[in-house]
Amino acid sequence: MKTNLFFVRHAHATYTPDELSRPxxxxxxFDATNVTSILKDEKIDIVISSPYKRAIQTVDGIAQLRxxxxxxxxxxxxRLLSDGPVDNFLQAITAVWENEQLSFKGGESNIIAQARGVKVTKEIxxxxxxxxxxxxxxxxxxxxIMNYFDPQFDFAFWKQLTMPDIYKLSFDGHELVDVYRLWSSQNH
Structure with a gap:
């Protein structure tokens, strides 16, 4: 029995230092309405989100529609990169992808963040x-999370993501069998 996860990377947010309530x-x-349009023809059974406002706002339209x-x-x-601002975000994010055990003060290494994400994914x-x-x-x-199931999803893959972006991951049990990009802001 196939299970489909539609991973929706949130749309563009206004920067504020408060990560949780950043809108x-x-x-x-506008792009969140496009996300709803793309997902409206899928038979969605449940909508789950990160507690961050920008993630909730991006999937709210499909939840309301259903x-x-x-x-x-x-x-x-x-993933929490550090407990405060980093001097150079791109340099810092590159470093943690190059060394999966590296973490900055108060932050998560790739291994720690991945374990957290994979655990909840498997539960779902x-x-x-x-x-x-x-x-x-x-x-x-x-x-x-995607990298855990298939190593081709790596730092280079992350760098080409858009805001928002939608990937359909099909699973047989806990085995990833297919990945399909439904939409990205680049083609809208």
Whole structure:
């Protein structure tokens, strides 16, 4: 019995230092309507999201269309790079991808963040076997999860993601059998 996860990387957000309540930008809100349009023809059984506002806002349209509550799962929140700002984000994110055990002060290594994301993914695959599940999440944690199931999803893959982006991952049990990119902001 095939289970489909529709990983939705959140749309563009307005920067604020408060990660949890950072909202979508005007462009992000517009792109979130496109996410709803793309997913409306899929038979969605459940909508799950990171607790971050920008992830919730990106999948809220499909939840409303299906008259569903969004189930919040903390483990789909973005990987914590450090407990404060880093001097050079690209340099820092490159370093943690090059050394999966590296972590900055108060942050998560790739191994730690991936374990968190994979654990919740496997729980969902078991609990909702045979269902179509939308997961509102973030780029880095999404790719770390995908990388666990197939190493081709790596740092180079992460760098080409757009905001938003949608990937349909099909599973047989806990085995990834297919990945298909439904949409990205580059073709809209």
């Amino acid at each position: 979508l930008s005007k462009q992000g809100l 008259d569903m509550e969004i189930v919040l799962k903390d483990d789909f929140m973005e 695959l078991s609990k909702y076997e045979g269902k179509n599940i939308v997961v509102g999440t973030h780029g880095n944690i999404m790719v770390l």
